[in-house]
Amino acid sequence: MLKNKIKKSANKDLDALDKMSGYVVKVGKKGELYTPKKLRVQIGLDHGSEFIAVVKGDELILRKRKTINNLLEEEAIATVSEKEMKKERDVLEKELLER
Secondary structure, eight states: OHHHHHHHHHHHHHHHHHHSOOOOOEEOTTSOEEOOHHHHHHHTOOTTOOEEEEEETTEEEEEEOOOHHHHHHSOOSOOOOHHHHHHHHHHHHHHHHHO
16 A cells, blocks of 8 residues: 555656756856746746755755746735734734734
């Protein structure tokens, strides 16, 4: 049973890798990362864009850092009324004043 779960998990990881695009990124003398244009276009990196670097074992995972504009353009995950926002603001204000 456990062996099957491990096998299924490994297959999912391989499937995910198949869907990923691999690129060669070079490191400059001062530590700059030089990314291929195709990669920048694919994930929408422009001059001055920032990304988050996550180290996982011997892997380096780069994720585009979302700006407030990116977040505002995303589909809403919840709907909040003005009344709920005011109530939450009051609660937060009270907590801050108690510190």
